[in-house]
Amino acid sequence: MAIHTGEGSPVRFNFVDRKLIRQCVHCGLCLSSCPTYKILGSELDSPRGRVYQMRALQEGKIKVDDPDFRLHIDRCLNCRACETACPSGVQYGQLLEATRAVIPSRSGTESLLRSVVLNRVFTTPWLLGALGTGMRFYQKSGLQAVARATGLLNKLPLNLGKLEALLPPMQGGVIKAGLPEIIPARGSQRCRVALITGCVQDQFFSLTNSATARVLAMNGCEVVVPRGQVCCGALHTHGGERETARGLARRNIALFETTGADFYIINATGCGSTLKEYHYLLADDRQWAERADRFSSKVRDVSEFLASIELNRNFGEIRARVTYQDACHLIHGQKISEQPRALIQMIPGLELVEMKESDTCCGSAGIYNVTQYDLSIQLLERKIDNLTATKASLIVAGNPGCIIQIAHGIRQRGLPIEVIHPVDLLDRAYRRANK
Numbered sequence: 253m254a255i256h257t258g259e260g261s262p263v264r265f266n267f268v269d270r271k272l273i274r275q276c277v278h279c280g281l282c283l284s285s286c287p288t289y290k291i292l293g294s295e296l297d298s299p300r301g302r303v304y305q306m307r308a309l310q311e312g313k314i315k316v317d318d319p320d321f322r323l324h325i326d327r328c329l330n331c332r333a334c335e336t337a338c339p340s341g342v343q344y345g346q347l348l349e350a351t352r353a354v355i356p357s358r359s360g361t362e363s364l365l366r367s368v369v370l371n372r373v374f375t376t377p378w379l380l381g382a383l384g385t386g387m388r389f390y391q392k393s394g395l396q397a398v399a400r401a402t403g404l405l406n407k408l409p410l411n412l413g414k415l416e417a418l419l420p421p422m423q424g425g426v427i428k429a430g431l432p433e434i435i436p437a438r439g440s441q442r443c444r445v446a447l448i449t450g451c452v453q454d455q456f457f458s459l460t461n462s463a464t465a466r467v468l469a470m471n472g473c474e475v476v477v478p479r480g481q482v483c484c485g486a487l488h489t490h491g492g493e494r495e496t497a498r499g500l501a502r503r504n505i506a507l508f509e510t511t512g513a514d515f516y517i518i519n520a521t522g523c524g525s526t527l528k529e530y531h532y533l534l535a536d537d538r539q540w541a542e543r544a545d546r547f548s549s550k551v552r553d554v555s556e557f558l559a560s561i562e563l564n565r566n567f568g569e570i571r572a573r574v575t576y577q578d579a580c581h582l583i584h585g586q587k588i589s590e591q592p593r594a595l596i597q598m599i600p601g602l603e604l605v606e607m608k609e610s611d612t613c614c615g616s617a618g619i620y621n622v623t624q625y626d627l628s629i630q631l632l633e634r635k636i637d638n639l640t641a642t643k644a645s646l647i648v649a650g651n652p653g654c655i656i657q658i659a660h661g662i663r664q665r666g667l668p669i670e671v672i673h674p675v676d677l678l679d680r681a682y683r684r685a686n687k
């Protein structure tokens with residue numbers, strides 16, 4: 253990498269970011285927790301090395317389009333394991349997102365993908381819905397089976413065949429059933445919550461959203477499902493499309509303010525992390541900063557919320573050996589690890605066994621399994637090795653990305669293991685009690 257003095261244009265990070273960069277004291281205590289450092293063994297692919305490169309960028313010693321710099325920043329999973337390990341409180345996720353936001357697109361194809369996929373499809377609910385319907389039709393009409401059997405997919409350009417193999421079976425029918433706008437509480441009402449249905453979550457895992465609404469209602473919540481909600485902007489902030497993310501955040505804040513809900517519940521942990529950080533995203537927007545702060549203070553991951561109330565424990569038995577995958581943005585982004593385990597342990601018949609490196613990224617990381625396919629698969633292989641060592645027949649994970657990635661690894665090895673969201677597990681236990 254060309255680190256030079258005086259040649260590059262110093263890149264303007266805002267004040268918070270400059271302060272964050274200086275918080276790194278180069279102690280190296282984060283290195284052993286970094287998945288890319290563990291795999292690649294290079295300082296430049298470690299948190300300390302990346303913060304050093306960000307500082308060099310800020311001081312104009314690296315050019316923003318330096319290909320080596322971009323490589324090391326691109327290889328970062330934004331898993332934030334380094335934040336958990338860092339004794340100096342470096343908010344690495346914020347730094348990475350600010351850095352990615354100043355890096356220009358590398359090619360025409362990347363630019364096109366960003367403007368079409370991130371800035372158009374993910375910001376327009378009907379387009380996203382149409383794409384979801386098309387994908388469900390592809391799977392459920394038998395087209396997928398034919399395409400896979402004929403080997404046609406392997407002839408596609410841009411690794412599309414490999415990426416297609418990642419597609420999980422999408423829940424629901426070709427036409428997705430929606431949730432009613434209001435789901436009344438069962439029994440006496442404790443509170444009113446608004447359900448954030450997500451974009452990928454709603455298209456791939458609509459039944460998990462239904463299960464979430466049922467479980468909340470079983471626990472005395474009146475559930476509002478606001479119409480017109482949009483993608484939370486997580487993929488955009490992680491990918492450096494900050495302005496788009498800010499626009500999406502403003503739309504969601506304005507909508508959810510009208511719900512009168514006590515809490516905003518999310519069951520996708522990557523989205524939860526972004527929603528809880530809207531106040532960072534809009535910190536320098538005078539008109540929206542306070543509203544963003546209020547919004548973020550009401551966001552709860554569904555496991556976090558359910559573990560904080562006196563839970564209805566009318567569960568039926570589920571006999572299984574189960575392990576738990578800590579989604580990065582739940583454990584490192586939101587510091588939540590005990591609550592989902594506590595919920596699992598409330599279900600009779602389940603034996604919870606801990607998996608080695610349960611807090612290490614599975615390689616999904618937003619669109620990492622698309623942009624950094626080979627590294628992502630190396631991380632997945634390691635995850636599946638650790639999973640099989642537990643001899644569990646169920647693995648619980650709270651993020652759609654982890655569920656898709658781990659299910660892919662399991663399919664590839666033909667293992668008899670089910671991947672399930674914690675709220676689907678609770679819903680199953682409630683249903684068994686009522687049989």
Ligand code: SF4
Pocket residue numbers: 285286287288289297298299302327328329330331332333334335344
């Ligand atoms: S976010 Fe994850 S991959 Fe990136 S530097 Fe931190 S620990 Fe490493």
Ligand code: SF4
Pocket residue numbers: 275276277278279280281282283299300303334337338339340341342
């Ligand atoms: S642990 Fe924190 S302070 Fe130490 S090198 Fe890593 S980021 Fe810097």
